[in-house]
Amino acid sequence: MTARYTLHGFFMSGPAYKVGLMLTLCGEAFDYVSVNLREGQHKTPEFLALNRYGQVPALVDTSNGRSLCQSGAILDYLADKTGQFGGATLDDRLRAREWLFWGWDKLDAPIYRLRAWKRGFRQFDEAQVAMYEAERKAALDMLEKWFEAGHVWLAGDQPTIADIDLFGVVVFADESGDDLTAYPAIRGWMDRFSALPHFAPPSTLLPPESRKAV
Ligand SMILES: N[C@@H](CCC(=O)N[C@@H](CS)C(=O)NCC(=O)O)C(=O)O
Incomplete structure (x- = not known):
C-alpha cells in the first residue's frame, strides 16, 4: 500500500507524536521513517532538505511533493x-x-524540557529546573481552570487540532514531574480524548524503527 503521507520522527518525540496522532485520528495511514x-x-543534508530546522517531525505529502x-x-x-479537527x-x-x-509558549517548553532533563538528555542547573517547574505548574493550572469551568474541549464543542496538540504534551506530563492527580479536570479531558476513534498512544504511533503504512 502506498500511503499519501510519510512522517519522519523519533520514537520519543512529543512533536512527532502530535503529527502521528493527527494522522491516525483522521484515519490517514502513513509511512513512518525513524530519524535517529x-x-x-x-x-544530514538529506534530512535538512525536508526540515530546514534540523528537527523532527517532518511530514511529506507525496500527493504534491x-x-x-x-x-x-x-x-x-x-x-x-x-477537513477534520480544524474547528x-x-x-x-x-x-x-x-x-x-x-x-x-507556556506548556510545551516546561514539560518537554523537564522530561528531557529527567531522562538525562538535557542538563539544567537548579534555578532553571525551578523555573521550568513553576512554568509547568502555571500552565497546568491554566488548563485545569479551563476544563473545571465546564469546557469539554479547547475550542468549541468538538475536538480540534488544539486538543491534539496539547494532548501531545500533557500525555508526557507524568514523565516531567508529578503525575496529574492534582488535575482531575485535565484527566477527564484526557480520558475523553483517549476514547476518540482511532486514538493511539505514543508507544504505538512512534515505534523505534521505520515502518510502512498498514
Ligand atoms: N517546534 C518544533 C519542535 C520540534 C522539536 O523540538 N523536535 C526535537 C525532538 S522532540 C528535535 O528534533 N530536536 C533536535 C534538535 O533540535 O536539534 C515542532 O513543533 O516541530
Missing part, C-alpha cells in the same frame, strides 16, 4: 487537507490556534 537523533540523522515542518503548522495543514466555526478555528500558540 542520537546519531545525528536530523542534521510538499515537505512540511513545525508540528503546529503541520496540524493546520492536515486540518485543511482532511467548526471561525471562532472555533481562532480559539484552536490561540491554544496552539499558547501551548508552545
Whole structure:
C-alpha cells in the first residue's frame, strides 16, 4: 500500500507524536521513517532538505511533493487537507490556534524540557529546573481552570487540532514531574480524548524503527 503521507520522527518525540496522532485520528495511514537523533540523522543534508530546522517531525505529502515542518503548522495543514479537527466555526478555528500558540509558549517548553532533563538528555542547573517547574505548574493550572469551568474541549464543542496538540504534551506530563492527580479536570479531558476513534498512544504511533503504512 502506498500511503499519501510519510512522517519522519523519533520514537520519543512529543512533536512527532502530535503529527502521528493527527494522522491516525483522521484515519490517514502513513509511512513512518525513524530519524535517529542520537546519531545525528536530523542534521544530514538529506534530512535538512525536508526540515530546514534540523528537527523532527517532518511530514511529506507525496500527493504534491510538499515537505512540511513545525508540528503546529503541520496540524493546520492536515486540518485543511482532511477537513477534520480544524474547528467548526471561525471562532472555533481562532480559539484552536490561540491554544496552539499558547501551548508552545507556556506548556510545551516546561514539560518537554523537564522530561528531557529527567531522562538525562538535557542538563539544567537548579534555578532553571525551578523555573521550568513553576512554568509547568502555571500552565497546568491554566488548563485545569479551563476544563473545571465546564469546557469539554479547547475550542468549541468538538475536538480540534488544539486538543491534539496539547494532548501531545500533557500525555508526557507524568514523565516531567508529578503525575496529574492534582488535575482531575485535565484527566477527564484526557480520558475523553483517549476514547476518540482511532486514538493511539505514543508507544504505538512512534515505534523505534521505520515502518510502512498498514
Ligand atoms: N517546534 C518544533 C519542535 C520540534 C522539536 O523540538 N523536535 C526535537 C525532538 S522532540 C528535535 O528534533 N530536536 C533536535 C534538535 O533540535 O536539534 C515542532 O513543533 O516541530
